[in-house]
Amino acid sequence: MFFPSSFVPHIMKKLISRERIYAAAFGIPAFACLFFLAGITLVLFKEGLPLFAKVRPWDFLSGTAWYPTHEDPEFGILPLLAGSLWVTAGAMLVCLPLGIGSALYINEIAGNTQKAVLKPLVELLAGIPSIVFGFFGMVVVAPFLQRLLHIPTGLCAFTASLILGIMAVPTVCSLSDDALSYVPASYREASLALGATRWETLIKVVLPAAGSGISTAAILGFSRVMGETMTVLMVSGGAAIIPRSFFQPVRPLTSTIAAEMGEAAVGSTHYQALFAIAMLLFTLTLIFNIAAEILSRRYRLKLGLQR
Amino acid sequence: MDKEIRMRAEGVNFFYGSRPALKDVNLEIYRNQVTAIIGPSGCGKSTFIRLLNRMNDMVPKSRLEGRIFLDGDDIHDPDTDVVDIRRRVGMVFQKPNPFPKSIFENIKYGLEINGMRDKSVIEDKVVDSLKKAVLWEEVKGRLYDSALRLSGGQQQRLCIARCLAVEPEVILFDEPCASLDPISTSRIEELLMELKQEYTIVIVTHNMQQAARVSGNTAFFLLGEMVEFGKTQDIFTKPRDSRTEAYITGRFG
Amino acid sequence: MRRKIRVSGAFREPFERTSARHAGKASVSAGSCRNKQAAQKAGFFLLFCCILMTLLFLGSIIYFVFAGGSKVVNWDFLTQWPRNAMTEGGIFPALLGTFYLTLGAVTVALPLGLACAVYLCEYTPGSLALNAIRIGINNLAGVPSVVFGLFGLAVFVKFFGFGVSLLSGSLTLGILILPGIISASQEALMAVPNSLREASFALGATRWQTIKKIVIPQALPGILTGVILGIGRAAGETAPILFTAAAFYTRRYPQSPFSEIMALPYHIYALMTEGTHPRQQTAIAYGSALVLLILVLLISGTAVFIRQRQRSIYG
Numbered sequence: 001m002f003f004p005s006s007f008v009p010h011i012m013k014k015l016i017s018r019e020r021i022y023a024a025a026f027g028i029p030a031f032a033c034l035f036f037l038a039g040i041t042l043v044l045f046k047e048g049l050p051l052f053a054k055v056r057p058w059d060f061l062s063g064t065a066w067y068p069t070h071e072d073p074e075f076g077i078l079p080l081l082a083g084s085l086w087v088t089a090g091a092m093l094v095c096l097p098l099g100i101g102s103a104l105y106i107n108e109i110a111g112n113t114q115k116a117v118l119k120p121l122v123e124l125l126a127g128i129p130s131i132v133f134g135f136f137g138m139v140v141v142a143p144f145l146q147r148l149l150h151i152p153t154g155l156c157a158f159t160a161s162l163i164l165g166i167m168a169v170p171t172v173c174s175l176s177d178d179a180l181s182y183v184p185a186s187y188r189e190a191s192l193a194l195g196a197t198r199w200e201t202l203i204k205v206v207l208p209a210a211g212s213g214i215s216t217a218a219i220l221g222f223s224r225v226m227g228e229t230m231t232v233l234m235v236s237g238g239a240a241i242i243p244r245s246f247f248q249p250v251r252p253l254t255s256t257i258a259a260e261m262g263e264a265a266v267g268s269t270h271y272q273a274l275f276a277i278a279m280l281l282f283t284l285t286l287i288f289n290i291a292a293e294i295l296s297r298r299y300r301l302k303l304g305l306q307r
Numbered sequence: 308m309d310k311e312i313r314m315r316a317e318g319v320n321f322f323y324g325s326r327p328a329l330k331d332v333n334l335e336i337y338r339n340q341v342t343a344i345i346g347p348s349g350c351g352k353s354t355f356i357r358l359l360n361r362m363n364d365m366v367p368k369s370r371l372e373g374r375i376f377l378d379g380d381d382i383h384d385p386d387t388d389v390v391d392i393r394r395r396v397g398m399v400f401q402k403p404n405p406f407p408k409s410i411f412e413n414i415k416y417g418l419e420i421n422g423m424r425d426k427s428v429i430e431d432k433v434v435d436s437l438k439k440a441v442l443w444e445e446v447k448g449r450l451y452d453s454a455l456r457l458s459g460g461q462q463q464r465l466c467i468a469r470c471l472a473v474e475p476e477v478i479l480f481d482e483p484c485a486s487l488d489p490i491s492t493s494r495i496e497e498l499l500m501e502l503k504q505e506y507t508i509v510i511v512t513h514n515m516q517q518a519a520r521v522s523g524n525t526a527f528f529l530l531g532e533m534v535e536f537g538k539t540q541d542i543f544t545k546p547r548d549s550r551t552e553a554y555i556t557g558r559f560g
Numbered sequence: 561m562r563r564k565i566r567v568s569g570a571f572r573e574p575f576e577r578t579s580a581r582h583a584g585k586a587s588v589s590a591g592s593c594r595n596k597q598a599a600q601k602a603g604f605f606l607l608f609c610c611i612l613m614t615l616l617f618l619g620s621i622i623y624f625v626f627a628g629g630s631k632v633v634n635w636d637f638l639t640q641w642p643r644n645a646m647t648e649g650g651i652f653p654a655l656l657g658t659f660y661l662t663l664g665a666v667t668v669a670l671p672l673g674l675a676c677a678v679y680l681c682e683y684t685p686g687s688l689a690l691n692a693i694r695i696g697i698n699n700l701a702g703v704p705s706v707v708f709g710l711f712g713l714a715v716f717v718k719f720f721g722f723g724v725s726l727l728s729g730s731l732t733l734g735i736l737i738l739p740g741i742i743s744a745s746q747e748a749l750m751a752v753p754n755s756l757r758e759a760s761f762a763l764g765a766t767r768w769q770t771i772k773k774i775v776i777p778q779a780l781p782g783i784l785t786g787v788i789l790g791i792g793r794a795a796g797e798t799a800p801i802l803f804t805a806a807a808f809y810t811r812r813y814p815q816s817p818f819s820e821i822m823a824l825p826y827h828i829y830a831l832m833t834e835g836t837h838p839r840q841q842t843a844i845a846y847g848s849a850l851v852l853l854i855l856v857l858l859i860s861g862t863a864v865f866i867r868q869r870q871r872s873i874y875g
Contacts, residue, residue, distance in 0.1 A: 022768040023683055029672045030679035030689075033742065034696030036735050040707065043714045101610025109604055118611065120864045125618045127789070127860035128853065129796025131825040135849050136621045138832060139628075139842060166617045173614070199600035220702070227704025229799040230825075234832065254706050254799075261710070261803055266718065278710050282703060289702040360762065367684070394764025404755035406774060416773065417763040466759065473763055 044282055048275035051075070055269075060276065066240040066251075068260065068270045075273045077280075079242045083250030084226055086243055087160045087236060091225045094165025096218060099172030106173070107180040108202055119177070126170035134234035137163040142235060151247045153237060158246040160236035164225050172221040179213025180206065182303055212299035216292045223288035227281065229254040253277050311338040313477055313507040314359060314396075318373035321354060323366065328354045332373070332533045334526055336477065341499060341508040343522035343539065345515055347559065350528040352511045356479050359509065360396040361389050377477070394421060397475035401482040403462035405454035405469070410437075410446050413454050413465060417473040432472055440468035441498055460491025467498065471506075478502065480510040484517065496521050515555065519543050527551045622853065629850025632843050638851070642809065646831065647840040651848050653810060657726075657821035658795050658855075660814065661805065664730025665737055665794040670787060672734075673741030674776075677783075680742075681749040682771050701739035705799040708736050712804040727817040729805025736800055737790035744786020748779035781870050785863045792859035796852065798825040808834060824852045 052060070055075050063076015106118050141163060142154025183206050191201040207214070237249020238259065251259075257274050264270040314336040321329040329351045336342050336359075344352045357363045358375060361382060374381050382392050405413050414433045423429055433450075437443040442464040446457070454465055463483060470478060480499070484492040499508060499521050512518050518525055519539060526536040527548075535542060535551045546552045553559060640650030679685065680693060712732030722728045752775050760770040776783070798806075806826035814821050828848045835841035 019766055019768060026675045026679040026683060027685070029675035030685075030693055031696065032672045032676060033700045033739060034692055036738070037696050037700050037703075039715070040703065040711045043711050044707070047710075047714055098610050098614050101607050102614045105607040105611045109607060116868075120868055121615070123864050124857065124860050127792050127796070127856055128618070128621070129798075129825055129856055131796065131798045131828050132625060132849050132853055133621065135828050135832065135845060136624060139846075140624050166614075166621075169614050170618075197596045197600045199603040200596065203603070223702055227702075227706070229704065229706040230829065234829070254704060257706050257710065258799055258802055261713070275710060275714075278707050282707050285702050285704055286699055289699050293698060362758065362761065365761075390764050390766050392764075393762060397764075398762035400755065400758060400762070402755060404753075404759040406756060406759065407778060416760070417765075420760075420763065420765040420769045420773070469759075469763065 040282065044275055044279045048272055048277075048279040051269065051272035051276045055273070060273075064242060066256075068273060069263070073269065075269070077253070077277060079240045080251055080253045080256050080277065081280075082242045083157070083236065083240075084252035084254070086157045086246070086250060087164060087232060087252050088222060088226045090157060090161025090246065091164035091168060092218070092222060094162060095168040095172050095221060095225070098165070099169045099217075099221065100176050100214060102169065102173045103176035103180060104202060104207070107177050108198070108206065122170045122173050126174065128167075130167065130228060130230045131234075133163050133167045134231040137231060137235035149247070153249060155235055155237040155249055156247045157236060157243055157250045160232050160250070160252075161246070163231055163235055164228060167228070167231060168221050168225050171224060172217050175217030175220060176210075176214050179210045179217055179299070182213060182300065183209045184303065209303070210299075212295050212302065216296040216299065219288050219292040219295065223285045223292070226288075227254060227285050229258050233258050253281050257281075310340070312336070313338045313378065314509075315376040316355075316358075316373070317376070319355070319358065319375065320372040321351075321358060321363070322370045322372075324368045328531055329358075330531045332528075334533060334536055336507060336509055337524065338507050339503055339505075340523040341503050341510060341521050343518035343525045344509065344511045344528060345513070345518045345525060345554075346528035347554065348513065349530075351531040352528045353481055355528065356481055356509060356511050357398075359477070359479055360393050360398055362393075362398065364389065394473050395475055396477045396479060397470040397473065398479045398481065399463070399466050399470055399483050401485045403459060403466050403486070405457075405462050405465050407453070407455055409451045410454050410457070410465060411450040414469050414472045417469055421473055436468040436472040437465075439471050439502070440464045441494065441501075442468055458491075460487050460494060463487060463491070463495060464498070467495075467502075471502075475506065477507045477509065480508065482511050482513060485513070492517075515543075527554060529554070625846065625849050625853050628843075628846035629848075629853075632847035633850055637847055642844075645836060646809070646844065647837045651824065651827060651844070651851065653813070654822040654824045654827040654848065655851070657806075657810075657814070658824040658852075660726055660821060661729050661733060661801065661823055662791050662794045664726060664817075665733035666787060666791060668731055668734025669738045669741050669790060673738050673786075674745050674783065676742045677745035677749055678771060678776075680746055682767065682775065697739045697742055700735075701743075705736065705797055706802075708732055709800040709803050711735075712800060717804055723818060724803070724805060724807070724820050725818045726805055726814055726821050729801045729821070729823075730817075732800045732804045733794045733797060736797065737794050740793065741786045741790050744789065745779070745783045748782020748786070749775060751782065752778045781866055785867050785870075788859055788863035788866070792856050792863065795859065796825055796856050798823075798829055801826060802829075806830075824848055824855070828852065 060075055060077060061081075062078055063074060064078045065074040065076045066079055067074045102122070106115060106122070110118055137159055138155070142159050144154070145151065145159055146154035187205055187209055188201055191205045192198070196204070232252045233255040236252060236255060238251050238255065239249040240251045240256070241248070243250045257277055260270070261274055264274055312335045316332050316334040319329055319332040320327065332355060344356060346352050354363065358371065363369055363371075371383065375383065377392065377396065380387065406416060408416070411433055414436055415429055418429050418432055423432075434443065437446065442461060445461060446452075454462065457465060484495055487495070496517065499510065502508060510518070510522065522539045524537065525539045525542045527534045527542065527546075527550075529550055535546060535548045537547075542551065543555060546555060637650045638655065639652050641652055643649035676693065676697075680690065684690075685693075709732065712728055712735075716722045716728035716731050717724055756774055756778065757770055760774050765773075801823055805821055806823050807820035808822070808826075808830040810820055810822055828845050831841045831845040831848070835845075
């Protein structure tokens with residue numbers, strides 16, 4: 001016999017402790033994401049909260065003057081917030097119709113060969129770096145729009161919305177496509193069997209059924225666009241004013257941080273203010289993510305899928 | 308019936324969550340004999356056999372009451388190494404599950420994980436196992452081909468060879484022929500008759516005729532209870548329980 | 561699922577007979593069928609336009625970058641150092657820096673990510689731990705990249721004192737790509753059929769042996785896809801390295817992980833915003849953008865290709 005039983009007691013003690021070590025070796029890094037998330041929260045709050053000893057939170061959030069480098073600095077982020085919201089909303093106007101429409105096409109209308117080409121293509125395009133979009137916007141689109149629309153500068157909220165919107169389309173398209181594929185075939189079959197056209201089925205049955213799933217895609221798209229930095233940095237114009245029209249330059253929250261962090265001395269009020277902005281940004285995206293998660297879970301439960 | 312007892316189940320109750328799957332099972336497995344477990348679908352036979360090598364440990368929220376002994380030792384004793392139990396009590400599954408590796412590698416795996424390093428010894432053992440599983444003649448020219456290219460019956464014999472290589476004492480067969488054609492099935496049944504001379508075999512089968520063909524003792528399970536246990540001949544010709552008789556004669560199942 | 565529903569004459573007749581019986585009440589008639597068909601044609605066309613516009617827009621970006629960049633990119637451009645206040649020469653140090661950064665990021669993210677995926681998949685922790693980990697992954701994935709940059713600044717650059725360096729940048733990028741690697745690895749591990757694990761356990765293997773020798777090798781293509789996608793992402797990100805690693809110009813090759821480095825995406829940004837000679841520097845920026853685009857598309861393309869092949873083999 002190759003495996004004498006007398007070996008066993010000695011080996012077994014070694015094996016037990018070794019297996020526990022392995023389990024721990026995997027278990028501890030598993031919490032890394034949570035750990036980093038907590039770490040980010042901690043760091044942002046640690047560096048950003050001290051601002052509110054010097055500036056009242058209400059003044060921070062609603063103040064309309066952002067002059068961090070003046071003799072008598074002012075830290076009102078309303079113009080920055082407004083800039084973010086304008087640009088993000090504008091981008092949504094572009095990316096939602098295009099993204100959801102493309103997803104509908106790929107999911108419902110495209111044949112198998114088309115699907116096999118389009119799906120990977122969209123995935124591929126989702127990977128184009130944001131700096132390339134920003135560069136393209138700055139060098140090609142902005143001058144073009146400036147000439148075309150006779151506006152003082154092409155670097156404005158409109159251009160930024162346009163570019164951001166196009167950038168977000170592959171993401172919204174993929175997420176919506178996933179949501180649509182969860183809708184059971186039985187819904188479609190039932191509708192067609194009643195004499196509805198495919199288009200009617202799509203609009204009146206599939207789309208409503210996928211409603212929460214697509215809303216999730218929209219919320220996540222919104223969150224990503226709001227968090228986007230490089231594109232807006234290069235294209236939105238950089239003026240920290242509350243825009244009155246789409247064609248004015250703006251400075252969203254993200255580009256403020258990116259543009260000014262280099263100049264702010266560590267530990268200075270400016271530095272803390274930028275961290276405070278990051279706190280706000282982080283909290284907002286966290287809220288959106290959680291909302292999307294809840295919505296997505298409710299969507300899957302509604303369709304009868306257990307997760 | 309007083310041959311040596313290899314494994315014994317005593318008062319075994321098994322629960323999935325709060326649902327009882329096995330109720331008060333008492334059973335003896337005798338050395339160098341084939342013990343068959345028969346019964347209709349859902350009667351608990353697979354659940355029971357998987358307790359014998361503690362595969363059901365991995366089912367969440369399950370609970371075992373009662374004891375199971377291997378050579379007199381309680382296999383659920385906290386001091387016992389479950390990994391060692393699984394080596395000593397091998398298992399062949401319903402659907403052949405060779406690893407996506409070569410035929411040689413499939414068998415080598417079991418040896419490696421149990422500490423064997425010597426290449427020449429490994430080679431000998433691989434050949435030996437393949438011969439015992441009556442697969443050697445068919446694969447000796449292509450040991451390094453992928454195991455997935457073999458037919459269903461060949462794959463199952465490979466799984467048996469893989470199991471034999473680690474020198475188990477008891478081999479559990481969980482409906483091993485369920486996904487095989489009749490010719491492969493009869494080959495495996497012949498193999499079982501050969502193997503019982505060296506190993507103790509427990510086979511779960513939904514095919515009564517198979518149980519009658521290969522086994523020395525048979526246990527009849529119904530709805531989680533072991534209704535009757537005895538010599539195969541007795542069970543099939545003069546069953547003591549009316550339920551056994553009903554199943555044997557095909558009134559249900 | 562495609563069904564061609566054609567309203568043929570044979571189908572319509574019984575309907576019309578019924579509607580004749582219910583004459584006067586609202587009923588489906590041949591006319592409205594035609595309207596429905598028209599509406600469908602219009603609707604489908606609209607959707608087709610959506611995907612067309614999407615592809616056109618994205619295609620035009622690629623076109624313009626190619627058009628502008630191909631004038632500049634050649635072998636010298638890729639292998640030489642910048643000269644003359646960044647108006648001539650090449651982008652070699654930026655390429656090198658990007659390479660080092662992505663290597664560093666993967667070195668951080670792969671072990672952590674794989675360990676997490678293995679734990680989630682193979683050690684099936686209780687639902688409390690499972691949910692906690694999942695929340696961590698999903699929310700970390702949604703954090704804006706500039707916030708990662710600030711985190712890296714405060715923690716690696718300042719607190720740990722690594723300074724603006726390759727190390728700080730790699731660590732920051734590593735955390736950024738971590739959720740992606742975990743998701744891809746988890747998917748790959750879960751796709752390994754359970755029957756293989758059972759076979760291994762039944763032979764007396766421990767959990768670690770099963771994972772190391774059976775599960776991970778089988779899941780390798782999926783894990784690789786995740787890593788490749790992570791590389792692509794790390795190569796293209798700018799905001800995380802703005803304050804943690806990147807410099808506009810370094811005189812020498814990086815001497816140690818603590819040196820500042822140039823990086824391709826940052827190079828584009830700096831040329832356009834800090835450059836002093838816009839005309840020549842825009843040209844170089846075009847070239848850099850082209851190189852970055854090709855790099856990222858090649859990397860993503862490889863990953864997508866592997867994934868498609870996996871799907872077609874295993875369905």
